[in-house]
Amino acid sequence: MLLSVLQTGAVSSASGSAYAEFGNTKVIVSVFGPRESKKAMVYSDVGRLNCNVSYTNFASPTLGQGTDHKEYSSMLHKALEGVIMMETFPKTTVDVFALVLESGGSDLSVLISCASLALADAGIMMYDLITAVSVSCIGKSLMIDPVTEEEGCEDGSFMMTCMPSRYEITQLTITGEWTTPNINEAMQLCLDASSKLGEIMRDCLKQSASASDE
Amino acid sequence: MGLSLGEQHFIKGGIAQDLRTDGRKRLTYRPIYVETGVIPQANGSARVRIGGTDVIASVKAEIGRPSSLQPDKGKVAVFIDCSPTAEPTFGGRGGEELSSELALALQRCLLGGKSGAGLQSSIHVLVPGAGINLSSLLIKEGKVCWDLYIDGLVISSDGNLLDALGAAIKAALTNTAIPKVNVSAEVADDEQPEIDISDEEYLQFDTSSVPVIVTLTKVGTHYIVDATAEEESQMSSAVSISVNRTGHICGLTKRSGSGLDPSVILDMISVAKHVTETLMSKLDSEISAAEACEDES
Numbered sequence: 001m002l003l004s005v006l007q008t009g010a011v012s013s014a015s016g017s018a019y020a021e022f023g024n025t026k027v028i029v030s031v032f033g034p035r036e037s038k039k040a041m042v043y044s045d046v047g048r049l050n051c052n053v054s055y056t057n058f059a060s061p062t063l064g065q066g067t068d069h070k071e072y073s074s075m076l077h078k079a080l081e082g083v084i085m086m087e088t089f090p091k092t093t094v095d096v097f098a099l100v101l102e103s104g105g106s107d108l109s110v111l112i113s114c115a116s117l118a119l120a121d122a123g124i125m126m127y128d129l130i131t132a133v134s135v136s137c138i139g140k141s142l143m144i145d146p147v148t149e150e151e152g153c154e155d156g157s158f159m160m161t162c163m164p165s166r167y168e169i170t171q172l173t174i175t176g177e178w179t180t181p182n183i184n185e186a187m188q189l190c191l192d193a194s195s196k197l198g199e200i201m202r203d204c205l206k207q208s209a210s211a212s213d214e
Numbered sequence: 215m216g217l218s219l220g221e222q223h224f225i226k227g228g229i230a231q232d233l234r235t236d237g238r239k240r241l242t243y244r245p246i247y248v249e250t251g252v253i254p255q256a257n258g259s260a261r262v263r264i265g266g267t268d269v270i271a272s273v274k275a276e277i278g279r280p281s282s283l284q285p286d287k288g289k290v291a292v293f294i295d296c297s298p299t300a301e302p303t304f305g306g307r308g309g310e311e312l313s314s315e316l317a318l319a320l321q322r323c324l325l326g327g328k329s330g331a332g333l334q335s336s337i338h339v340l341v342p343g344a345g346i347n348l349s350s351l352l353i354k355e356g357k358v359c360w361d362l363y364i365d366g367l368v369i370s371s372d373g374n375l376l377d378a379l380g381a382a383i384k385a386a387l388t389n390t391a392i393p394k395v396n397v398s399a400e401v402a403d404d405e406q407p408e409i410d411i412s413d414e415e416y417l418q419f420d421t422s423s424v425p426v427i428v429t430l431t432k433v434g435t436h437y438i439v440d441a442t443a444e445e446e447s448q449m450s451s452a453v454s455i456s457v458n459r460t461g462h463i464c465g466l467t468k469r470s471g472s473g474l475d476p477s478v479i480l481d482m483i484s485v486a487k488h489v490t491e492t493l494m495s496k497l498d499s500e501i502s503a504a505e506a507c508e509d510e511s
Contacts, residue, residue, distance in 0.1 A: 070314065071314075071318060074311070074314065074315065074318075078469075078470045081470060082470065082471065082472055082473055083473070162473070162476075163473055166473065167475065167476070168472075168473030168474060168475055169468065169473055169474050169475070169476055169479060170468075170472075170473045170474075171468050172453070172466060172467075172468040172479060173322065173465075173466065173467050173468070174463060174465055174466035174467075175322045175465050176464070176465075177458070177462045177463070177464050178462060178463045178464075179462055179463075180463070180480075180483060180484070180487075183463060183480070183483065184480065187476055187479070187480070191476060
């Protein structure tokens with residue numbers, strides 16, 4: 001898919017935010033925090049992370065009710081909790097709110113990459129930027145970043161979230177039937193794409209940092 | 215889980231030396247006990263005990279309409295409930311997060327792909343080649359199909375819930391008998407056909423392609439299979455891999471924890487395949503023994 005837009009500072013009222021357009025998939029993520037944990041009466045010396053993913057009514061081609069996507073929320077949470085340094089904001093909570101404006105395929109990967117950009121924009125300390133890439137297997141061929149139509153007829157999907165600089169995988173989900181050579185190939189594809197995406201994200205952050213200096 | 219520093223070192227040290235606290239080797243499972251037909255009203259059910267972990271799975275089949283996206287296939291939904299008898303914290307909303315995580319992982323392994331965003335996430339469409347053959351649930355294309363509701367209940371939790379649930383669902387599906395349905399009358403395209411559900415004749419579900427799930431827990435630099443709750447508290451991360459009879463990976467979920475090097479994941483996949491061979495044959499023999507027991511009684 002074509003990476004058209006990647007920018008930070010989309011929402012001025014949030015601590016940090018990012019907007020991404022990958023082909024037809026448009027996602028906006030805003031990060032609030034670290035701010036006071038309302039629920040936590042118990043002292044905890046690590047911070048808390050709260051993720052929420054929701055779809056707008058007009059996001060998918062068929063009119064769906066814009067609901068909170070619990071599945072994606074928990075997957076985003078798992079992807080981010082391995083990379084944020086929770087010890088740096090004890091007793092407080094970081095809230096990550098993601099909104100999918102238009103769903104054109106590979107939604108979760110775009111969400112995760114955009115969320116890590118928003119967290120970096122908010123100044124939350126992380127071990128590394130995380131990038132997420134998904135690969136679809138149709139018959140014998142693998143395709144990276146599938147669009148909705150390709151996802152509809154896929155035989156298997158492979159979504160990987162990794163830290164490009166540390167060369168570590170923080171989340172991996174595979175569905176469908178895969179042979180080991182296919183998995184190897186898909187993993188290599190994802191790692192290569194992740195490092196490229198990581199560089200693009202870094203450039204974007206550098207640009208916005210130098211723009212705010214002026 | 216409250217463990218003292220000494221206990222933590224003991225667990226980690228033991229795993230490093232291939233001798234766990236209960237005497238097992240790293241890649242050995244605890245004894246697995248399977249009982250089938252534990253819930254008479256359900257179409258199929260099974261209870262699986264792996265060490266201290268006790269789970270029950272039940273399968274109920276109801277007549278429903280196939281979805282318009284896949285008119286030639288039936289539908290399956292998986293729900294998991296963590297009972298407060300296992301852990302007091304599971305009462306009320308407490309176990310909800312764990313239940314949905316387990317249900318998601320099981321759906322992924324048994325059914326393959328998910329439906330697209332915006333659709334109800336509890337009913338999923340099939341990806342060919344994955345565990346359950348949904349075409350066998352069809353009665354009349356586009357009109358009538360079987361809806362399978364698979365429910366898992368965690369009664370006692372001592373680690374390795376996902377593997378136990380996977381085994382229980384596999385056993386419950388083997389035990390499932392779907393009544394034979396005769397479509398009585400031929401009707402026009404837009405009307406619902408009349409169906410006659412037979413009381414005597416049953417069809418056994420074909421479970422030869424249902425995969426087993428193996429969870430590999432990484433503690434220090436080694437992996438263990440079938441972790442107890444104590445060992446799980448010391449893990450750095452865990453990967454659950456579902457492998458079917460032909461040795462293909464049907465699903466993989468990396469559970470929360472720290473990041474893993476890609477070579478570690480590939481290594482885990484080959485270890486999982488190796489472990490699956492023994493686990494699958496053990497499970498098959500246990501299930502057929504349980505079915506034979508049930509037939510006699």
